[in-house]
Amino acid sequence: MPQFAYTAYDKKGKVKKGFMEGSASSAVIGQLESRGFIVVEVNQIAKTRKKGRIKSLPLEAQAMFCRSISSYLKSGLSLTDTLNLLAKQSSEKKVSDAYASILEEIQAGRKFSVALEELGIFRESLRRVVESGEQSGTLIDVLKQTADQLKLEISLRRKVRAALTYPIVMVFVGIGVVSFLLAYVVPKLADLFADLGQDLPIPTRILLTSSEIIKTGAIPFLILILIAFFYFRRKKKSLPFFHKLREKITISVVTSQLGTLLDSGIPLVQALRMSAPMDRRAERWLHVAGLVKEGYRFDTALEREGSFPEEMVYIIRVGEMGGDLSGSLRHISENNWEIAESQMERLASLIEPVMVLSLGLIVGFIVVAVLLPIFDLSSLVK
DSSP: OOEEEEEEEOTTSOEEEEEEEOSSHHHHHHHHHHTTOEEEEEEEOOOOOOOTTOOOOOHHHHHHHHHHHHHHHHTTOOHHHHHHHHHHHOSSHHHHHHHHHHHHHHHTTOOHHHHHHHHOOSOHHHHHHHHHHHHHTOHHHHHHHHHHHHHHHHHHHHHHHHHHHHHHHHHHHHHHHHHHIIIIIHHHHHHHHHHHTOOOOHHHHHHHHHHHHHHHHHHHHHHHHHHHHHHHHHTTOOOHHHHHHHHHHHHHHHHHHHHHHHHTTOOHHHHHHHHGGGSTTHHHHHHHHHHHHHTOOHHHHHHHHOOSOHHHHHHHHHHHHHTOHHHHHHHHHHHHHHHHHHHHHHHHHHHHHHHHHHHHHHHHHHHHHHHHHHHHHHHHHO
16 A cells, blocks of 8 residues: 655644555545644655565575564664664675665655565565554564564475485486496497397396387486476475375464464454465465354364364364464464474485385396396306
């Protein structure tokens, strides 16, 4: 919504200057006159153009942003002094430019939340939290809560990456080693076996056939892998055995965000809509928000939606009836986080030996298939 700078006289005849949001200058004049002001001048504040060089900040930077501003404001510094100090202290130019841009917006008369929206590099949920903190006077607390929530999400993402790094490396190493053996080493041995003119063992024939397939179909196979990769990435699909793990992580992140938003004073329907984009299946949270708006209780809306675990619905029902919905949401978040963490550790401990064993079996089969005809030849020489 546009911002306007106004000059007016109050009932005592004193000049008042300030800033106000409104759909148009006439709306601002109407609001001022309803308060008993005599309006002298109303001018719309021109929007500062967004800095094209500033891209969306990573979650780590956004978490540090919330924690730093919360700490400085708690120590007694004003918001402008805090932003000015952080702009000078930041070692990364992108982050420093972000602080400077927000400071520029605020000095132009905009609210903190409006400045975040104008810059466009922060999550929409963060802007909403800041807006609610400004309205309720709890900006320091909501920023700290948001920093904790972002820290939780960052931790979960790092654990997922750590659990998948070793298996992915092993897959690429295994494919590289086996492809090299089948494409370059085995064909040379095939020529040698052909010159011998003897019947080859079944493992050797299987190996030679695989080598021919690799030589003729390597490029189509790579194209197929790339197509599958981009398909899963574009459709945002996960492999079947990662689906339950992803669901636990998603519920943990979304319920943590919901609890933070509710604690900052945001209504449940609005909090659900703000948190929905954090889930790849955002439509289910939007459906729940619509049901709550129609008059259903939160637990009933979740149950009618049908895609949420029964234990989650039960805990929310207890929290809603006991008047501690945000507490029950945090409880759900912590439980799902612990379960996801345990599953990731078990998955990592299981995948590592499986990958090593699989690679060892494949290489062992190649070695045996190569050595068998050699052993047969040596027995014929004797």
